[in-house]
Amino acid sequence: MTQRFLKVAAIQHACTHDRDKNLANTIQGIRSAAKQGAKLVVLQELHTSLYFCQTQNPNLFDLAEPIPGPTTDQLSTIADELNVVITASIFERRAAGLYHNTAVVLDTTKGIVGLYRKMHIPDDPGFHEKYYFTPGDPGFRPINTTIGRLGVQVCWDQWFPESARLMTLAGAELLVYPTAIGWDPADTHEEQQRQLDAWLTIQRAHAIANGIPVISCNRSGFEADSSGNTQGIQFWGNSFIAGSQGEIIKTAPADQCAVLIAKINLSRTEQVRRIWPYLRDRRIDAYNGLSSRYLD
Amino acid sequence: MTQRFLKVAAIQHACTHDRDKNLANTIQGIRSAAKQGAKLVVLQELHTSLYFCQTQNPNLFDLAEPIPGPTTDQLSTIADELNVVITASIFERRAAGLYHNTAVVLDTTKGIVGLYRKMHIPDDPGFHEKYYFTPGDPGFRPINTTIGRLGVQVCWDQWFPESARLMTLAGAELLVYPTAIGWDPADTHEEQQRQLDAWLTIQRAHAIANGIPVISCNRSGFEADSSGNTQGIQFWGNSFIAGSQGEIIKTAPADQCAVLIAKINLSRTEQVRRIWPYLRDRRIDAYNGLSSRYLD
Numbered sequence: 001m002t003q004r005f006l007k008v009a010a011i012q013h014a015c016t017h018d019r020d021k022n023l024a025n026t027i028q029g030i031r032s033a034a035k036q037g038a039k040l041v042v043l044q045e046l047h048t049s050l051y052f053c054q055t056q057n058p059n060l061f062d063l064a065e066p067i068p069g070p071t072t073d074q075l076s077t078i079a080d081e082l083n084v085v086i087t088a089s090i091f092e093r094r095a096a097g098l099y100h101n102t103a104v105v106l107d108t109t110k111g112i113v114g115l116y117r118k119m120h121i122p123d124d125p126g127f128h129e130k131y132y133f134t135p136g137d138p139g140f141r142p143i144n145t146t147i148g149r150l151g152v153q154v155c156w157d158q159w160f161p162e163s164a165r166l167m168t169l170a171g172a173e174l175l176v177y178p179t180a181i182g183w184d185p186a187d188t189h190e191e192q193q194r195q196l197d198a199w200l201t202i203q204r205a206h207a208i209a210n211g212i213p214v215i216s217c218n219r220s221g222f223e224a225d226s227s228g229n230t231q232g233i234q235f236w237g238n239s240f241i242a243g244s245q246g247e248i249i250k251t252a253p254a255d256q257c258a259v260l261i262a263k264i265n266l267s268r269t270e271q272v273r274r275i276w277p278y279l280r281d282r283r284i285d286a287y288n289g290l291s292s293r294y295l296d
Numbered sequence: 297m298t299q300r301f302l303k304v305a306a307i308q309h310a311c312t313h314d315r316d317k318n319l320a321n322t323i324q325g326i327r328s329a330a331k332q333g334a335k336l337v338v339l340q341e342l343h344t345s346l347y348f349c350q351t352q353n354p355n356l357f358d359l360a361e362p363i364p365g366p367t368t369d370q371l372s373t374i375a376d377e378l379n380v381v382i383t384a385s386i387f388e389r390r391a392a393g394l395y396h397n398t399a400v401v402l403d404t405t406k407g408i409v410g411l412y413r414k415m416h417i418p419d420d421p422g423f424h425e426k427y428y429f430t431p432g433d434p435g436f437r438p439i440n441t442t443i444g445r446l447g448v449q450v451c452w453d454q455w456f457p458e459s460a461r462l463m464t465l466a467g468a469e470l471l472v473y474p475t476a477i478g479w480d481p482a483d484t485h486e487e488q489q490r491q492l493d494a495w496l497t498i499q500r501a502h503a504i505a506n507g508i509p510v511i512s513c514n515r516s517g518f519e520a521d522s523s524g525n526t527q528g529i530q531f532w533g534n535s536f537i538a539g540s541q542g543e544i545i546k547t548a549p550a551d552q553c554a555v556l557i558a559k560i561n562l563s564r565t566e567q568v569r570r571i572w573p574y575l576r577d578r579r580i581d582a583y584n585g586l587s588s589r590y591l592d
Contacts (some may be wrong), residue, residue, distance in 0.1 A: 120577045
C-alpha cells in the first residue's frame with residue numbers, strides 16, 4: 001500500500017485587544033510552519049480577538065466581519081504565497097442580526113474552498129456563545145482541499161461523538177478542531193486536570209472511533225472577565241496532533257505560544273480500519289434514537 | 297445535593313477448559329468483592345469458558361445454555377445470598393441455530409431482572425463471532441436494578457459511541473462492559489500499547505460524553521488458537537473503573553487475576569452535566585445521517 005504522509009501544523013498563541021497584532025502573530029506562526037514543510041495549518045478559534053464571549057455586550061458584534069472579508073482576504077494571500085491550506089476561524093457577520101462562529105478553509109491558490117459554521121453552541125458562565133452565535137446550518141460536511149478532505153468543526157463540537165462520526169461517514173480524512181477552552185481559576189487543581197484530561201481523551205476517542213487523525217488547536221494565555229462575574233479564563237493551550245489510533249504524536253505546552261508540527265500518515269486509516277472495522281459493524285437499524293432529545 | 301455512592305467491583309481472571317473451575321474462580325471473586333462491600337459485581341465476557349471464538353467449530357455450540365439455565369441459577373443464588381447485583385455473561389442458546397452473546401443481570405433476591413444481547417458483533421482473525429453469535433435484537437435498553445439503572449453492553453460494543461449515547465438517552469446511570477480483548481503476539485510492542493491505550497481511551501470517552509461512570513471487565517491469561525491459524529491471544533486484563541468525567545479510579549494489572557473494587561459517586565453525573573451540558577446542545581435536527589451506512 002502506498003504511504004500517504006502529510007505534514008500538519010497548529011498555531012497556538014495568546015491574544016490581545018489588538019486585532020492586527022493577533023493576526024501578525026498568527027501569520028508569523030503560519031510562515032514558520034510553512035518553512036518547516038507543513039502543508040496544512042490549523043489556527044485556533046477566533047484567533048484575531050480576545051475570547052469576547054465572557055460577557056454579553058451588543059457592541060462586540062462590531063468584531064464580526066463578512067466572508068469573504070478582511071481576514072480571509074489576508075489569509076488567502078498567505079495561503080497562496082506559501083502554498084499551504086489554512087483553516088481560519090472567523091466571527092462571521094452573515095446578515096444584520098445573524099452572526100456565526102465559522103471556520104473557513106483557504107486552499108493554496110484557490111482561495112476559500114469551503115466553510116463550516118459551528119453547529120453545537122455552548123452557553124455557560126464565561127462562555128455566552130448562544131448570545132453571539134447562531135447555530136450553524138450547513139451541517140457536518142467535510143471540505144475538499146488539495147491535501148485531503150477535512151472534517152472541520154469548532155470547539156464545543158469536539159465533545160460530541162455524533163458530529164465526528166457524521167464527518168467520517170461523509171468521507172472526512174482527518175478531523176480539525178479550532179478551539180478556545182481553559183480553566184476557571186476558581187476550580188481546584190484536581191478538577192482542572194480532570195477537565196484537561198477529559199478534553200484530550202474525548203478528541204483522541206474521535207480518532208479511535210473513526211480511524212482518522214485529529215488536529216486540535218487551542219489558545220493560551222489568561223483573559224480577564226471584564227464584567228467581573230467570573231475570575232476570567234486561563235486558556236490551557238495543549239494543542240495536539242493525534243494519529244488514527246488516537247495516539248498523541250505531538251502536544252503543545254499549556255502556557256506558551258507554539259508552532260506545533262507533526263507528520264501524519266493518512267494511509268494508517270486503511271490499516272486500522274481493516275483491524276478494527278467499526279464502519280462494517282455499526283447497527284444502523286438500531287440508531288434511530290440518536291435523533292431524539294431523550295428516550296423517556 | 298445528596299451524594300449517592302456505590303461500591304462496584306470487576307472480577308478479572310484467566311480461564312481454562314474446565315467450566316466448573318472457571319465458575320468457582322468467578323464466585324470466589326464475587327464473595328471477596330461482597331465481603332469488601334461491593335453492591336454491583338461485573339463479570340468478564342464468557343467467564344465460564346475459554347474464549348472459544350478463535351476457531352469455527354460446530355461442536356462448540358454445546359457450550360451454550362438457555363437463560364434461565366445452570367449458570368444464571370447458580371449466580372442468582374449467590375446474588376441472593378450476598379445481597380449484590382451481578383452482571384453475568386452467557387453464551388445463550390435461545391433456540392436451535394439461534395445463539396447470542398448475552399449479558400444477564402441478577403439482582404439480589406429478585407433473580408434475573410433483565411438481559412442484553414450483544415448488538416455489535418466483531419469478526420476478525422481469532423475472533424469469529426459472527427459465526428457463533430446472532431446480532432442482538434432488544435436494542436440498547438438499560439436494565440433497572442435495586443442499585444441503579446445499568447447500561448450493560450458487551451465487548452465490541454465498547455468501540456461504538458452510538459450505543460453508549462443511546463443507553464444514556466434511555467436513562468443509564470452507568471455503563472458496564474464485560475469484555476474479552478487481548479494482544480496478538482505477532483504485533484510489535486508499540487502496536488500492542490497503542491491498542492490497549494485506544495481501548496482505555498474510547499471507553500473513558502463514553503464516560504466523558506455522557507457524564508456517567510464506566511466499569512469495564514476484561515479477562516487475563518494466554519489462550520492458544522487450536523486451529524493454529526494465529527499465535528493465540530494474550531488477553532490484556534486492565535479491567536478498570538472510571539468516574540463520570542472519564543477519570544480512572546482503579547485499574548487491574550495486565551496479567552493477573554484481580555478483584556477490582558472502587559467507590560463511585562453517582563451524584564457526580566448531575567454536577568458534571570451542569571458544567572458541560574452536552575445533552576442540552578445535541579443537534580438532533582442534524583443527526584439523521586447516523587442511521588446511514590455511509591454518506592457517499
